[in-house]
Amino acid sequence: MHNEFVDEQLNERLARTGSRLTAQRREVYSVLLQKRDHPSAEEVFIRAKGRMPDISMATVYNCLDTLVKCGLVKQVHHDRGATRYCSNMNEHHHFYCDECGGTYDIDTDPEAGHPAMTLPNGFRMRSFEIAFSGLCPQCAAKKRHK
Amino acid sequence: MHNEFVDEQLNERLARTGSRLTAQRREVYSVLLQKRDHPSAEEVFIRAKGRMPDISMATVYNCLDTLVKCGLVKQVHHDRGATRYCSNMNEHHHFYCDECGGTYDIDTDPEAGHPAMTLPNGFRMRSFEIAFSGLCPQCAAKKRHK
DNA sequence: TCAATATTTAGAACAATTCTAAATCCAGTC
DNA sequence: GACTGGATTTAGAATTGTTCTAAATATTGA
Known part of the structure; x- marks a missing residue:
């Protein structure tokens, strides 16, 4: 799931909004591509920590925001529950x-x-x-x- | 807007869930009937305070909950904004x-x-x-x- | 290699809501 | 009319999800 092709796509999209491709952004995005069950930021954090133990919650929020802004990820809201994230565009x-x-x-x-x-x-x-x-x-x- | 008829309706509905008709519940409900612009709990609180200066935020939340449970009011959610309340059933x-x-x-x-x-x-x-x-x-x- | 800029990070701050425990109210009995 | 038990109200503390802040770190381009 984390391959050259995805990286290229990711890089190109990030570049459009003047953002860089970082290890954390790649990891967060790959979490969302891997299991498309609409995880919350907390859940993304837990999953990302598996392969990147030093990633912080703030970074997860930052990365998710960036991915939303560059159009690779959508927020999903239901009732007043935590925001969930969706890579199906x-x-x-x-x-x-x-x-x-x-x-x-x-x-x-x-x-x-x-x-x-x-x-x-x-x-x-x-x-x-x-x-x-x-x-x-x-x-x-x-x-x-x- | 606060009349015998509304009171009776309100009382009957509350009774179904074993709840009593109180001055606060009447006030909160009447706020929602008066201006149907989907106010948040905070906004209901401010409006209710106009005629009932001692009402508390906690009570507003309690009353709104009770009204939702007895089917007189609906919650409306949009994105992650504050819950709004709607008396259009x-x-x-x-x-x-x-x-x-x-x-x-x-x-x-x-x-x-x-x-x-x-x-x-x-x-x-x-x-x-x-x-x-x-x-x-x-x-x-x-x-x-x- | 260096400077400029972007990114990450921990923790504080924040907003909306729920919880807690004490005070108050009310309906039905004596 | 006072009394009792359960419902209700209340202030404030606690919780949850999120955003902000400021310092440390990383990355890019000259």
């Missing part, structure tokens, strides 16, 4: 499992356009996000067997 | 203005059903919420005149 929405708390990407159906909902006059929409909630496949299956 | 979504930060209710079009988006197999959806962002009518108008 395709247009998509999120499903939040009520049972296990997991967050899942829901790809936007390319043929379905905007939500079937008309905004009142005067509003100018720039974007929209749909937050689905319910049971994820695993939790739904468990429930059925009870 | 009809099904609706929210529009967040990028310019002024205002939150607006967007009624669900009754004839348009779910968002035109299919969940992958196995997910069991309980509900969904759409967060629109862009410019509210006022801010859109200002932009156009520049």
Whole structure:
């Protein structure tokens, strides 16, 4: 997962915002590419520490910020929980499992356009996000067997 | 806005969860009915203090919690900002203005059903919420005149 | 190699919220 | 009308997630 190609991409993107490619930024980004389960900053910190024991929490926040600014990572918010980070930059929405708390990407159906909902006059929409909630496949299956 | 009818409704709802109707709960609820601009707990506190100078922040949080639990009020979250409170219990979504930060209710079009988006197999959806962002009518108008 | 600038770091500061424990209030009984 | 038990309110401490600060370190380009 940490290879020349990723590095090049990363470097190019960082350069656009005048930022440098550092070991910490590479590590943080690779954590996000490795397991796309929308970890919080804390979780990224723990995972990054595995291979880079001296990395600090502040640096994790800094790196995540930088990656967001250069468009390689997106923040995901749900309720008032900690910010989660997502390296899937395709247009998509999120499903939040009520049972296990997991967050899942829901790809936007390319043929379905905007939500079937008309905004009142005067509003100018720039974007929209749909937050689905319910049971994820695993939790739904468990429930059925009870 | 603070009348016998509202009181009765309020009392009945509170009773369902074994809660009592108190002056503070009435005041907090009436703040939310009065100006439906999705105030934060802090803002509710400031407004409530106007007519009830001894009310405390902790009580405002307690009352809001109670009102949420008995189904008279909904929490609204946007990004990692403070929780906002909404006394509109009809099904609706929210529009967040990028310019002024205002939150607006967007009624669900009754004839348009779910968002035109299919969940992958196995997910069991309980509900969904759409967060629109862009410019509210006022801010859109200002932009156009520049 | 050196200077200028960017980055990392630990820890302090901060904002929103929840917790704690004591004071107060209230509904229903005696 | 006073009394009792549980609910409620309150101030302040504690917690959580995040941002800020200032010093140490790393990196780039001359």
